Amino acid sequence: MRDSYRPVRPSALTATPSHATRDRIPAAPDRRYITDPPDIRPGWNPYTRIGNTALVATRTPPRSPDRSAAPPPDLRPHSRSGIDFQEITVAYHGAVVLDRFTLSVAPGEVVALLGPSGSGKTTALRTVAGFTTPASGRVYIGGRDVTALPPYERGIGMVVQQYALFPHMRVDQNVAFGLKARKVTRRDIPGRVSEALELTGMASFAARYPRELSGGQQQRVAIARALAIRPDVLLLDEPLSALDARLRSDMLTELARLHRELPDLSVLYVTHDQIEALTLADRIAVMKDARLVDCGTPQQLYRRPGDTFTASFVGDANLLPVTVEAGGGPHDTPVRLDGTPLRATAPTPLPTGSTATLCIRPHLLRIVRATDAANLLRGTVAHVQWRGATHRLLVDLPAGRRITADLTEPQVPVGPGDPVTLGFDAEDAILLGALPDGADRVPAPGGADG
Amino acid sequence: MASAALGAMPTRPRRTRVLRPGVWILPPLAALGFAFLYPLALVALQSFSPDDGGHSVEPWRQVLASAAFRNALWNTVWIASGATAGCVVLGFFLALVIAFVPFPGARALGRFIDTFLAFPSFLIALALVFIYGSAGMANSLLTGLTGSHGTPIAFLATPWGVLLAEVTYFTPFVMRPLLAAFSQVETAQIETASSLGARPWRIVHQVILPEALPSLAAGGSLALVMCLNEFGIVLFTGAKGVTTLPTLVYSRAILQSDYPAACVIAMVNVLLSVALYGVYRLCLRGRHRRGGSRAGA
Numbered sequence: 001m002r003d004s005y006r007p008v009r010p011s012a013l014t015a016t017p018s019h020a021t022r023d024r025i026p027a028a029p030d031r032r033y034i035t036d037p038p039d040i041r042p043g044w045n046p047y048t049r050i051g052n053t054a055l056v057a058t059r060t061p062p063r064s065p066d067r068s069a070a071p072p073p074d075l076r077p078h079s080r081s082g083i084d085f086q087e088i089t090v091a092y093h094g095a096v097v098l099d100r101f102t103l104s105v106a107p108g109e110v111v112a113l114l115g116p117s118g119s120g121k122t123t124a125l126r127t128v129a130g131f132t133t134p135a136s137g138r139v140y141i142g143g144r145d146v147t148a149l150p151p152y153e154r155g156i157g158m159v160v161q162q163y164a165l166f167p168h169m170r171v172d173q174n175v176a177f178g179l180k181a182r183k184v185t186r187r188d189i190p191g192r193v194s195e196a197l198e199l200t201g202m203a204s205f206a207a208r209y210p211r212e213l214s215g216g217q218q219q220r221v222a223i224a225r226a227l228a229i230r231p232d233v234l235l236l237d238e239p240l241s242a243l244d245a246r247l248r249s250d251m252l253t254e255l256a257r258l259h260r261e262l263p264d265l266s267v268l269y270v271t272h273d274q275i276e277a278l279t280l281a282d283r284i285a286v287m288k289d290a291r292l293v294d295c296g297t298p299q300q301l302y303r304r305p306g307d308t309f310t311a312s313f314v315g316d317a318n319l320l321p322v323t324v325e326a327g328g329g330p331h332d333t334p335v336r337l338d339g340t341p342l343r344a345t346a347p348t349p350l351p352t353g354s355t356a357t358l359c360i361r362p363h364l365l366r367i368v369r370a371t372d373a374a375n376l377l378r379g380t381v382a383h384v385q386w387r388g389a390t391h392r393l394l395v396d397l398p399a400g401r402r403i404t405a406d407l408t409e410p411q412v413p414v415g416p417g418d419p420v421t422l423g424f425d426a427e428d429a430i431l432l433g434a435l436p437d438g439a440d441r442v443p444a445p446g447g448a449d450g
Numbered sequence: 451m452a453s454a455a456l457g458a459m460p461t462r463p464r465r466t467r468v469l470r471p472g473v474w475i476l477p478p479l480a481a482l483g484f485a486f487l488y489p490l491a492l493v494a495l496q497s498f499s500p501d502d503g504g505h506s507v508e509p510w511r512q513v514l515a516s517a518a519f520r521n522a523l524w525n526t527v528w529i530a531s532g533a534t535a536g537c538v539v540l541g542f543f544l545a546l547v548i549a550f551v552p553f554p555g556a557r558a559l560g561r562f563i564d565t566f567l568a569f570p571s572f573l574i575a576l577a578l579v580f581i582y583g584s585a586g587m588a589n590s591l592l593t594g595l596t597g598s599h600g601t602p603i604a605f606l607a608t609p610w611g612v613l614l615a616e617v618t619y620f621t622p623f624v625m626r627p628l629l630a631a632f633s634q635v636e637t638a639q640i641e642t643a644s645s646l647g648a649r650p651w652r653i654v655h656q657v658i659l660p661e662a663l664p665s666l667a668a669g670g671s672l673a674l675v676m677c678l679n680e681f682g683i684v685l686f687t688g689a690k691g692v693t694t695l696p697t698l699v700y701s702r703a704i705l706q707s708d709y710p711a712a713c714v715i716a717m718v719n720v721l722l723s724v725a726l727y728g729v730y731r732l733c734l735r736g737r738h739r740r741g742g743s744r745a746g747a
Contacts, residue, residue, distance in 0.1 A: 129645055151644040158645040164638035168660040177656070178646030222642075229646060 081142050081232035081266040082107040083128055088137035090123050098123045099290040101137070105233070110259055110267040112277035114313065115287030121270045124287075125235050128268060130154050142232045152181070157226030161238040163218040165210040171221050172197070172206040178229040196228035197221075199261065200254070216247040223258070233266040240276060252279050274314055278302065286310045302361075304347055308432050311359040318365075318403045320358040324350045324431070332426055338399035342375050344429035357432040360424055362392070365405035367414070368423035375429070377403065377422045381414050395420055490720070497713035509710035519715065522698040526722075529609055529694065530677035533616035537673040540617060541624030542666060546654065548625075549632035550640075560629060566622045574619040575686035582606045582614075609692050615683045620676055624669035631665035632658070671730040675723050695719045 083105040090098040098120040105111045113121035126132040128139055130151035138147045146154050157178075165174050175193045184192065197203040200220040210218055219239060226234055236255075240248045256279065259267065271277055277284045278298045286294040286301065286309065294301060294310040305311035308319055322335040322342065333346040335358060342358070350356050368376065377397060385392040393405045393414065405422055414420055498505045513519050548556050581587050584601045592602040605611050635658055643653045659666075681696040693701070695715055703712035 129641070131641055131644075151641070152647050152649055154645070155647075156645050158642055160638045160642060162636060162638050164636055164642040166639060166643075166657055166660075177643065177648070181643070181647035181649070181652055225642075225646070235645075 081264060082109070082140075083233055083266055083268060084138075084140035084143075085124065085127070086138045086140070088124070088127055088134045088139065090120075090127060090132055091135050097290050098127065098134070101290075101292055103285055103292060103295065105266050105268055107142075107266055108264045109282045110269060110280055112269040112271055112281035112284045113287055114271060114274060114277040114284050116272060116313070118289075119287040120290040121272075121287045122237060123290075125237055125268055125270045128154075128233070129156055129158055129235055155229075155232045156235055157229060157231035157233070158235045159219070159222045159226050159237070159239045161241045163210070163215075163222045163242070165218055165221055165225075167210050169209075170206065171202060171208050171210070171213070174210070174221055175225045175228045178225060182229060192228050196224040199227060199258065200224040214247075215243050216251060219243065219251060220254070223255075227258075227262070227265075231265070233268065236267060236269045238271055239269075240271075240273070248276075252276060255280055278314070284314065286313060288313075304430060305359060305432065308357050308359070311357075311430075311432060316362050316404065316406075318358075318360045318362060319432075320360070320401065320403070322356055322358045322431070324352055324354050324356055326352040333431060335431065337377075338397070338401070340377065342377075342429065343426040344431045345427050346431040348433060350431060350433060359430045359432055360403070360428060362404040362406040363390070364428040365403070365407075365422045365424050367405075367407065367410060367412075368421050370423075371421070373423060375424050375426060377424075379403070379420060379422070381416055381418045381420050384415060393420070395422060493713045493716055496709055497717050498710075500710055501708075509714050513711050513714040513718075518693065518698065519718075522693045522695050522715070523718070525609065525692055526678060526694040526696075526719075529612055529616065529692075530674055530680075532613050533620060533677045534670055534674040536613070536617035537621045537624045537677075538666065538670045541621045541628060541669060541673075542659075542662075544621070545625045545628035545632060546658070549629055550658075563622045563625055563629070567626065569619075570682065571615075571619050571680060572682040572686045575615045575683045578606060578611070578615050578618070578687070582611070606687055611687045612684055612692055615687055616677050616680060619683065620673040623673050623676065624666070627665040627669040627672075628662055631662040635661050667730060667733065671727065674726055678723055678726070679719065695722075 083103075085101050085103045088098055088101040089096060097118075101120070101124055103111070103124075113124055115121045123132055127134055128141070128146075130146070130149060134147065138145055140146065141154060141156065166177065169177065172193050175196050176189050179189045179192055193206070194203060197206055200223050202217065202220045202224055205213060205217060205221070210221065213221065219242075222239075239255075240251050243251060252275075259265065259280070267280075269277070269280060281298055283295060284298055284301050285292055288309050294306040296304075296306070298314075301310055301314045305314060305317070311317040311319060320337055322337045322344075324346075325334040325336055325341075328334045328343065330347070330349065331345050332343050333350070335342050335344050335356065337358065344358055346356075365377075370376075377395075379395040379397040381393055382396045382402065383392075383394040385394075387406075390406045390408055391410060393407060394402055395405060396402050403422070497509055498507065500506055500508050547553075548559055579586060582603050583589070583606055584604065586603075586606075588603050589601055593599070596602070605614075639657055640653055643657050648656070679696055680694070681700065684692060684694050684697050695718065699712045699715045699719070702708045702715065
């Protein structure tokens, strides 16, 4: 008997941080973590339902005007998808590449694993896919322990950076490959292939070979191929990295649309690109040195980063070492930067006299003329970079620090050597408990660009 | 100043001599004609020149009518076909293991295959004599165990011995291009196929094999042509009653001094090789027409 289609959105789930973030991220009321323990039901096997053609659905995906005559593609995954990593450790030749990684991806949720190269994000994805065997820990898909299962029994769809289309097969044959492998009845395969190609807008390219398609089209086919098998979870391993900036932007929109049309599909999205993560993900898991260092919604991580690494990797940030002073409240904490008194927001109480890091996003700085206002930083313009919609000012502060300000068209043009006063609101300046790496040197705004 | 002087000098446009494209073809064509086509033409001419003078098809008629020729032709074709089939199956399997199944020493094994290609064919036949010959290791072991005085293993002097030796010797010729083709198969394709639900056998025959098919065909056709023309192995195994076209050519030309007959048999051998190569090219062309592989010949 098939489970009924039960959309579960992450917003319906309350918060319990995973071990890696539990201690670090307290009391953020809107931070969404998954509390449901893995629903491990003996004998439950999602693959028994793969060949079914009629799915119970409670939500009709939106139709685009030009497709109003066609029936909506029915590629929704079965309920109870979702991924649970439990204390996963992976080591190669004694080197730990994933260290006690615990994370839950709820059914229907998109979680982006964001981190620099070598941070372990691809290893985490490959562990779900079954291509990497963990030294310890368990992986659950849809509540089923899949740690010991071979990849072909896990029921996942996977899209990789290089597309990995089979060059000797036409587009429709590529999409049908997984259906044949899963012994879908011959009669159902053409319909399922058409649905997947319709969904990705590639129906008119069904008879072409991969070499006759552009990079973006090939990636759409790869996504159609992954979705055709109606996977419980979709793994995307830097799927847009091989595309140029314009195509990447278009594909981001397409992926967002796909997720709206497949609201129950759990997606694990590996990327080093903060824009992709911020655009697509319901939550972002930030990884560094084989560990999960922070996890939260894009807004939380951007506006209230948990630590200096997250602050610098999720968006650009000015990270300045300050000393906490007495008085004030959590939203008006007095601090001192090289003798300059400032006020900032402290998500967690910090002891008086302690050293902390002040995080200010470059676009939240502005040029001010008043001299008696609070939160002013006086300095000299070192460089001005015109970036089309914004001007990026690199400003040298008296103590030898340099900060970055992204300004829309300044009222008074400024150039290198001009004195300038930058102001910001206390609510936009976040106090982080730890010092940034190399805090005594010049902070590195825009560290997430790479 | 010097530059000014140079600048003032009238520049005369240099005349570039452009050779017609046909001129470039002439040297290699001449070399090919002198080294290969001319001797071949002499052999073809000799096959129509009976010993009693003049030109006729009599040598062809006599050779084609002889039972020895038909027997040699049959032996050549079936041994070559069987050995090629063995090489293709064994080579594909071994190359698959070396390329996709990680094990210590896989790289060294690949290097050994490269070295193996340089070995002379009779070396393999000689090695098989040491193993399976009447006084070889296998027979010594069996007679020691059973106490019999006969030769338990006596297939080396039969066509099967030739077949075994040819499979052993020519399999690396199939493996080499296959290993090169397998190295071009993206790991991501295999992993994606696996994630889509394909088991290893399906991945092999639906993903890996189609992409490696041109290389398999190239290696197989190379093995087939070499098996057709193999001389050393047949001679060294000393197979009784196993006469192939190359050994028949040797017998007629060197032992019987019947050059017209030897030339006829040689021409048949050449035509057989060319025909098989033509079939191979036709197969490849058909595959490309169907939009097949990216790695065509």
